[in-house]
Amino acid sequence: MDFKQYEEISARLRVDIVKAVHKAGSGHPGGSLSAADIVTALYFKEMNIDPKNPDMDDRDKFILSKGHAGPVQYAALAERGYFPVEELWSLRKLGSRLQGHPNRDKVPGIEMSTGSLGQGFAVSVGMAMAARMDGKKSRTYVLLGDGELQEGLIWEAAMAASHYKLDNLCAIVDWNGLQIDGKNDDVMTVKPIDEKFKAFGFNVLVIDGHNFEEIFAAFDAARECKEKPTAIVAKTNKGRGVSFMEDNPGWHGKAPGEDEARQAVSELGGEW
Amino acid sequence: MAEVKQAAKGPAEAVKQQKMATRQAYGKALVEIGAENKNLVVMDADLSKSTMTAEFAKAYPDRFFNMGIAEQNLYAAACGLALSGKVVCASTFAMFAAGRAFEIIRNSIGYTHANVKICATHAGITVGEDGASHQTFEDIALMRTIPGMVVVNPSDGASAEALLKQVIEMNGPAYVRLGRAAVPMFYDEAAASELKLGKGSCIRQGNDLTIIATGIMVNEAMMAAEELASEGIEARVIDMHTIKPLDEEIIVRAARETGAIVTCEEHSVIGGLGSAVAEVVVKKFPVRMAMVGQQDTFGESGKPDELKAKYKMTAADIVCAALVAVENPA
Numbered sequence: 001m002d003f004k005q006y007e008e009i010s011a012r013l014r015v016d017i018v019k020a021v022h023k024a025g026s027g028h029p030g031g032s033l034s035a036a037d038i039v040t041a042l043y044f045k046e047m048n049i050d051p052k053n054p055d056m057d058d059r060d061k062f063i064l065s066k067g068h069a070g071p072v073q074y075a076a077l078a079e080r081g082y083f084p085v086e087e088l089w090s091l092r093k094l095g096s097r098l099q100g101h102p103n104r105d106k107v108p109g110i111e112m113s114t115g116s117l118g119q120g121f122a123v124s125v126g127m128a129m130a131a132r133m134d135g136k137k138s139r140t141y142v143l144l145g146d147g148e149l150q151e152g153l154i155w156e157a158a159m160a161a162s163h164y165k166l167d168n169l170c171a172i173v174d175w176n177g178l179q180i181d182g183k184n185d186d187v188m189t190v191k192p193i194d195e196k197f198k199a200f201g202f203n204v205l206v207i208d209g210h211n212f213e214e215i216f217a218a219f220d221a222a223r224e225c226k227e228k229p230t231a232i233v234a235k236t237n238k239g240r241g242v243s244f245m246e247d248n249p250g251w252h253g254k255a256p257g258e259d260e261a262r263q264a265v266s267e268l269g270g271e272w
Numbered sequence: 273m274a275e276v277k278q279a280a281k282g283p284a285e286a287v288k289q290q291k292m293a294t295r296q297a298y299g300k301a302l303v304e305i306g307a308e309n310k311n312l313v314v315m316d317a318d319l320s321k322s323t324m325t326a327e328f329a330k331a332y333p334d335r336f337f338n339m340g341i342a343e344q345n346l347y348a349a350a351c352g353l354a355l356s357g358k359v360v361c362a363s364t365f366a367m368f369a370a371g372r373a374f375e376i377i378r379n380s381i382g383y384t385h386a387n388v389k390i391c392a393t394h395a396g397i398t399v400g401e402d403g404a405s406h407q408t409f410e411d412i413a414l415m416r417t418i419p420g421m422v423v424v425n426p427s428d429g430a431s432a433e434a435l436l437k438q439v440i441e442m443n444g445p446a447y448v449r450l451g452r453a454a455v456p457m458f459y460d461e462a463a464a465s466e467l468k469l470g471k472g473s474c475i476r477q478g479n480d481l482t483i484i485a486t487g488i489m490v491n492e493a494m495m496a497a498e499e500l501a502s503e504g505i506e507a508r509v510i511d512m513h514t515i516k517p518l519d520e521e522i523i524v525r526a527a528r529e530t531g532a533i534v535t536c537e538e539h540s541v542i543g544g545l546g547s548a549v550a551e552v553v554v555k556k557f558p559v560r561m562a563m564v565g566q567q568d569t570f571g572e573s574g575k576p577d578e579l580k581a582k583y584k585m586t587a588a589d590i591v592c593a594a595l596v597a598v599e600n601p602a
Contacts, residue, residue: 118344
């Protein structure tokens with residue numbers, strides 16, 4: 001199978017992210033870029049969604065629990081047709097629908113307002129419970145940061161997802177290894193992520209989060225797994241695709257200046 | 273202490289002597305409402321026998337979820353169910369709902385206007401023997417600062433049931449404060465059915481001062497009013513069962529017509545009913561005010577009545593505050 005089309009889409013998302021954060025003058029490029037391939041896979045293939053009918057019954061849901069990566073979700077929604085790409089340049093500006101962290105009231109396609117870490121995951125557990133109660137086919141996908149796993153609420157929610165056998169819930173951990181203050185390993189060890197989720201009763205898959213073949217295979221396996229929620233631990237690079245941002249915690253929450261942004265866009269094969 | 277007399281909308285003589293905890297009324301009401309409203313989901317955090325949600329769990333097991341001892345997840349998951357179309361009553365002790373889960377309630381439930389009813393029991397000093405770790409005096413203050421959050425504090429069993437029904441019928445988040453201890457049944461069913469969310473209820477007429485009470489302090493306020501009447505002071509008494517949105521009109525009228533206001537709550541005098549009333553009074557019609565409630569201190573173990581006396585939340589304390597307010601006008 002050829003994954004070139006998805007690679008082209010995720011490259012576009014990365015260009016959008018860099019430009020949007022540059023124009024905003026603030027934001028979180030590193031963790032947006034690391035998640036771009038996973039988010040592309042969800043919005044452009046895996047999920048049953050309709051941009052013309054964002055509230056479609058039985059739709060699949062995506063919750064960005066690591067809400068600071070809002071630019072990657074906004075870019076995916078725009079490129080998927082939920083709103084014009086040009087609106088991305090209003091990110092973080094007064095009166096914009098594109099808040100610093102996603103707000104479900106303002107933007108079609110955003111299922112949950114996030115930003116305070118841990119909560120999106122726990123809310124997605126409730127959404128999966130509701131879908132089960134109502135006999136809906138809807139699946140719930142939730143993207144977690146690795147640093148976010150340090151929140152206690154994550155493990156309360158994980159326990160509940162497993163207790164209630166939520167096989168319609170799929171968590172993806174964007175394991176880029178870095179957080180604001182440095183490496184996870186130096187700030188607060190989160191490893192072994194896979195063993196932790198296994199111990200909490202999850203079906204766990206460890207993949208390369210930049211390899212579409214592995215990403216799609218993991219989503220297939222998650223769908224086929226019954227009686228257990230799935231956690232896909234996706235190894236990624238923070239700042240992926242931009243040489244000077246890659247694996248550098250300094251780009252967690254910093255906007256590139258014009259020269260940096262131009263270079264980044266050029267490296268990503270985009271147009272300024 | 274003086275016997276409670278027939279109030280304006282009054283408690284019938286027959287029901288006046290009965291006692292019931294507001295949490296008991298809550299448990300009973302959930303089962304009744306759940307029979308009609310199939311969209312109602314109830315959740316708890318391992319306290320269903322204390323919060324009385326166990327009755328709902330028994331009646332409708334497929335619509336009840338025990339989330340274990342995990343209050344943050346209780347309210348976040350409740351939010352997920354509500355955003356998927358359910359109306360959710362999620363219960364635990366007030367300390368762990370408003371306190372421990374505050375930021376989840378603020379960011380997940382408040383910010384999304386999720387249809388979650390935070391029905392928190394064991395509020396205030398009358399938790400009793402469990403002591404200070406379980407006696408919350410901060411919950412009303414915390415909850416009323418969240419934009420759009422409705423805050424309700426019923427005074428007895430009948431009003432708890434009547435107000436719960438209205439809270440479930442409205443769309444959006446609400447905090448319902450319920451108590452552990454059995455308290456006198458103050459309203460009969462007919463009187464309770466006249467209560468309206470967001471409207472204070474004037475339960476005793478008088479023009480010398482106004483006592484504005486909430487929750488189980490309403491009964492103490494009525495006893496205080498009778499004591500004051502024996503000294504020739506006629507107090508108006510208002511049951512302010514809804515603290516947000518606050519009935520500003522009834523407060524301003526009380527200030528204008530009676531010239532002094534005493535607030536009474538089983539909650540800190542910082543940030544609760546007293547503060548909410550004062551915010552209206554200073555802006556709209558300044559009069560002398562006094563506040564009866566928990567002073568800036570933690571509680572301790574003891575019997576509810578002993579604690580109410582020690583921490584100055586009885587009818588006698590209301591009488592003292594009222595005399596000071598009346599004798600020292602603004």
